[in-house]
Amino acid sequence: MNPSTQAAAGIKTGYQYGFHDEEMLVFKSRKGLDERVVEQISHMKGEPSWMRDKRLEAYRIFKSKPMPAWGDTAFLNAIDFDDIYYYLKPTEKTEGRWEDVPESIKNTFEKIGIPEAERKFLAGVTAQYDSEAVYHRINEDLKKQGVIFTDMDTGLKEYPDVVKRYFGTVIPSTDNKFAALNTAVWSGGSFVYIPKGAQVAMPLQAYFRINAQKAGQFERTLIIAEEGSKVHYIEGCTAPTYAADSLHSAVVELIAMPGSHIRYTTIQNWSNNVYNLVTKRAIAREDAIVEWVDGNLGSKLTMKYPAVYLVGKGARGDILSCALAGEGQHQDAGAKLIFAAPHTSGTIISKSISKDGGRASYRGLVKVHSQAHDVKVNVRCDALLLDEKSRSDTYPTMEIDSKRVRVEHEASVSKIGEEQLFYLMSRGLKEQEAVTMIVNGFFDQFARELPLEYSVELNRLIQLEMEGSVG
Amino acid sequence: MSLLSSRGVSDPATVNGQPSPKRHPSAAIPSREDAWNAYLSAEPPLPSAPEWRRTDYASLGLDRLKDRGGRPELDGGELSIVAPPEAVVLSLEDALRDSRFAAQARRVLEADPVGSYAKIEFLSRALAAKDLMVFIPPAADSETVVRVTARASDGFAFPRFSIFAAPESRAIVIEEHVGASSNGPSASQAPAVLSFSRLFLGAGASVKHFYLQDLPMASRTFWRQTAEIESSATLAHASLILGGALHKSDLEVRLRGTGAGASLWGALMGSGTQKFDFHSRQVHDAPKTQSRLLFNAALKDRARAVYTGLVRIEKTASDSDAYQENHNLLLSDSARADTTPLLEILTDSVRCKHGATAGAPDPEDLFYVESRGLSPEEAQETLVMGFFSPLLGQIHSPELASRLEDRIAQKLREQALS
Numbered sequence: 001m002n003p004s005t006q007a008a009a010g011i012k013t014g015y016q017y018g019f020h021d022e023e024m025l026v027f028k029s030r031k032g033l034d035e036r037v038v039e040q041i042s043h044m045k046g047e048p049s050w051m052r053d054k055r056l057e058a059y060r061i062f063k064s065k066p067m068p069a070w071g072d073t074a075f076l077n078a079i080d081f082d083d084i085y086y087y088l089k090p091t092e093k094t095e096g097r098w099e100d101v102p103e104s105i106k107n108t109f110e111k112i113g114i115p116e117a118e119r120k121f122l123a124g125v126t127a128q129y130d131s132e133a134v135y136h137r138i139n140e141d142l143k144k145q146g147v148i149f150t151d152m153d154t155g156l157k158e159y160p161d162v163v164k165r166y167f168g169t170v171i172p173s174t175d176n177k178f179a180a181l182n183t184a185v186w187s188g189g190s191f192v193y194i195p196k197g198a199q200v201a202m203p204l205q206a207y208f209r210i211n212a213q214k215a216g217q218f219e220r221t222l223i224i225a226e227e228g229s230k231v232h233y234i235e236g237c238t239a240p241t242y243a244a245d246s247l248h249s250a251v252v253e254l255i256a257m258p259g260s261h262i263r264y265t266t267i268q269n270w271s272n273n274v275y276n277l278v279t280k281r282a283i284a285r286e287d288a289i290v291e292w293v294d295g296n297l298g299s300k301l302t303m304k305y306p307a308v309y310l311v312g313k314g315a316r317g318d319i320l321s322c323a324l325a326g327e328g329q330h331q332d333a334g335a336k337l338i339f340a341a342p343h344t345s346g347t348i349i350s351k352s353i354s355k356d357g358g359r360a361s362y363r364g365l366v367k368v369h370s371q372a373h374d375v376k377v378n379v380r381c382d383a384l385l386l387d388e389k390s391r392s393d394t395y396p397t398m399e400i401d402s403k404r405v406r407v408e409h410e411a412s413v414s415k416i417g418e419e420q421l422f423y424l425m426s427r428g429l430k431e432q433e434a435v436t437m438i439v440n441g442f443f444d445q446f447a448r449e450l451p452l453e454y455s456v457e458l459n460r461l462i463q464l465e466m467e468g469s470v471g
Numbered sequence: 472m473s474l475l476s477s478r479g480v481s482d483p484a485t486v487n488g489q490p491s492p493k494r495h496p497s498a499a500i501p502s503r504e505d506a507w508n509a510y511l512s513a514e515p516p517l518p519s520a521p522e523w524r525r526t527d528y529a530s531l532g533l534d535r536l537k538d539r540g541g542r543p544e545l546d547g548g549e550l551s552i553v554a555p556p557e558a559v560v561l562s563l564e565d566a567l568r569d570s571r572f573a574a575q576a577r578r579v580l581e582a583d584p585v586g587s588y589a590k591i592e593f594l595s596r597a598l599a600a601k602d603l604m605v606f607i608p609p610a611a612d613s614e615t616v617v618r619v620t621a622r623a624s625d626g627f628a629f630p631r632f633s634i635f636a637a638p639e640s641r642a643i644v645i646e647e648h649v650g651a652s653s654n655g656p657s658a659s660q661a662p663a664v665l666s667f668s669r670l671f672l673g674a675g676a677s678v679k680h681f682y683l684q685d686l687p688m689a690s691r692t693f694w695r696q697t698a699e700i701e702s703s704a705t706l707a708h709a710s711l712i713l714g715g716a717l718h719k720s721d722l723e724v725r726l727r728g729t730g731a732g733a734s735l736w737g738a739l740m741g742s743g744t745q746k747f748d749f750h751s752r753q754v755h756d757a758p759k760t761q762s763r764l765l766f767n768a769a770l771k772d773r774a775r776a777v778y779t780g781l782v783r784i785e786k787t788a789s790d791s792d793a794y795q796e797n798h799n800l801l802l803s804d805s806a807r808a809d810t811t812p813l814l815e816i817l818t819d820s821v822r823c824k825h826g827a828t829a830g831a832p833d834p835e836d837l838f839y840v841e842s843r844g845l846s847p848e849e850a851q852e853t854l855v856m857g858f859f860s861p862l863l864g865q866i867h868s869p870e871l872a873s874r875l876e877d878r879i880a881q882k883l884r885e886q887a888l889s
Contacts, residue, residue: 069519370804385819388786394814400829403801409812409827415819 058173058183088130131187148193155191170253189219225260254282270298286312307336325358334363354390373404381411506596516587548628563602599629623662624651638673672704686714702728712739726760741774755788770806
């Protein structure tokens with residue numbers, strides 16, 4: 001049924017999304033990046049001039065900013081920005097009916113599992129293939145409530161005022177090199193607007209997939225939850241396994257107005273040749289709640305530190321993340337909580353596993369500004385090392401400028417206990433099964449926060465990852 | 472008791488305060504001039520270096536030295552080491568000439584300054600009046616007590632010393648950095664004290680080291696100590712930091728032999744606009760090694776403390792155990808604490824934990840103590856003193872512990888000048 005699918009050589013066993021389709025693109029920018037390419041992207045999309053100017057300004061900032069001197073500099077410096085296609089257009093337009101999506105792309109997404117997932121469960125789905133959204137649907141009931149859930153390009157066309165008002169206000173181009181790059185060449189991503197008081201009961205969902213070799217994906221997501229509203233957004237990411245590396249550099253901005261509640265869940269399962277350098281940040285106003293639930297299983301190097309800026313009294317930010325680093329992988333993930341208002345609180349829970357020479361790092365920041373009294377924050381990092389080749393790092397920073405605060409941080413690193421293994425094996429489990437069970441248990445706190453089928457999927461992915469890791 | 476005290480002016484290696492040309496070609500001691508030139512040509516540490524992220528190198532005020540037309544002046548401070556007769560105290564030069572100690576002296580000499588402290592270390596080599604070596608023989612019946620005192624008046628002081636604890640030796644080292652006046656610190660003095668010291672613990676040695684920094688409030692201090700610990704040797708370190716406008720310290724412990732252990736206790740009491748930047752490194756190089764660290768900071772007024780600590784477990788250090796804890800007690804709204812406890816774990820068979828907290832005294836604890844009939848001020852003082860008790864409990868001499876307790880209480884009660 002899918003003749004274009006082929007297994008690439010050197011695929012890590014168990015990565016089920018490593019297939020790729022032959023490229024059948026409507027448009028592909030030339031390799032590398034300069035002002036012409038940026039202008040071309042903007043022109044192809046028929047954007048207003050302010051967005052084109054923003055892109056060009058961001059491009060200049062990108063050029064002027066040095067690469068980060070911290071983190072995994074060996075991996076970072078291996079990125080060749082001139083060897084990447086910055087814009088790939090797979091289809092002429094975004095389809096509203098699944099039947100109308102081109103056959104090859106449809107096949108891909110059926111393999112990943114939409115729209116089955118949508119039919120069963122989800123309120124709305126956007127699927128992005130290379131640079132552009134190829135399929136989009138939203139539940140009628142939500143439309144009636146005034147909920148907007150569309151891809152970012154459509155958002156810019158149909159709601160230019162809202163986009164212009166909020167775009168880049170949480171993460172300006174000057175924030176970091178990769179945020180600047182994203183602002184210059186962004187394409188796709190989700191635009192979500194939840195009107196005052198609207199409660200979105202079912203999760204909104206997006207799928208991102210890189211198909212072409214040496215491709216960059218730079219989606220841009222903006223979620224605005226008006227006063228008293230509630231939304232849960234889920235994204236999943238996959239890519240084929242090529243010999244050449246790809247770059248994924250997204251920017252995600254969340255704005256939680258007073259009393260609103262945003263939960264943002266990511267299951268990142270890029271193939272092991274994707275650089276995943278993502279900036280995610282939320283602003284939480286008075287009594288708002290922002291939750292990041294962030295799972296990192298794939299990619300070559302992930303650098304991602306979802307942040308919540310608590311700027312309104314009584315706001316809360318919770319970040320729960322898990323990472324699994326296998327052979328050749330470095331999961332440099334973490335979290336940031338910035339307290340800038342009184343009576344704010346937050347928690348960070350990080351769980352990581354390193355195996356087969358992989359490296360998992362927690363890197364985090366808790367900052368309590370002087371105006372933020374009566375702040376409570378708790379950080380907990382647990383790391384499990386499955387073999388002597390692997391590595392685990394914990395790099396938290398806490399800056400406390402206020403007296404009436406309670407800041408607690410705890411971290412532990414250990415291997416699987418002999419007693420635990422022995423106990424499980426005495427119950428008739430093979431060592432492999434016992435280890436997998438312990439690993440699943442270790443991630444349980446994370447899995448419980450996911451919708452059921454995601455939780456099942458996570459367990460299955462972990463099981464695949466764990467195959468052959470013992471003995 | 473053998474006594475060896477030195478002052479810069481009487482140092483034979485210089486003539487009229489000028490470095491002399493190489494005087495020991497055979498022993499290949501790098502001359503002061505070489506060290507001075509290395510200091511001048513070394514780049515100042517970058518603010519991006521982990522050790523200098525929170526303290527500007529320029530704030531140590533070392534540029535003042537360069538302004539004197541490239542003519543280094545020697546150490547204005549005084550370093551004295553008092554040890555019982557069984558121990559040997561020598562200058563680095565004398566140790567090199569002594570066949571019993573030449574190998575150890577060369578080990579010190581050949582350790583070239585590297586990393587972001589190199590520039591300061593070259594300066595210390597160029598200007599320190601003496602580099603003293605203390606050799607502690609294997610244990611007799613009791614512990615060998617070594618007292619190291621660095622006194623600073625105004626200007627710069629560069630204490631440098633090394634302590635070699637022979638295998639199976641036992642020692643107590645008490646290191647005090649204080650103002651020149653014996654009547655305690657006075658605010659009018661503004662010395663800069665830059666100290667480098669090294670501890671070498673042979674197999675099975677046991678060393679208890681206590682470091683007190685009670686310099687005048689206006690002083691700037693830099694203190695770096697490295698400890699290398701061989702098989703089954705143990706180091707118990709405790710430091711109490713009270714003085715200085717700026718205090719920057721770095722304690723590095725390397726557990727190099729199987730079964731080596733270190734417990735590190737630190738505490739500081741900050742007031743006024745004092746700033747403390749404290750680094751620690753617990754490096755596990757060998758199997759079955761253990762390290763523990765507890766660092767507590769109590770801060771009032773506008774004082775600021777920065778703690779950055781690294782636990783690194785190398786591939787070679789299986790079955791190791793490390794613990795690192797940092798607590799910050801904020802006694803005023805304007806006090807600040809930054810804490811960065813870091814873990815780098817390169818092998819799996821380990822137990823490693825760390826914890827950090829920051830906050831005001833727990834209102835419930837205060838209420839409990841007040842309910843026993845204490846005023847709010849007394850209740851707070853009781854809690855703060857309790858915060859220092861793990862450290863004071865490490866001090867072997869009850870007399871010293873009680874003196875320190877008084878100093879902490881005194882500092883806690885003092886009203887801020889600003």
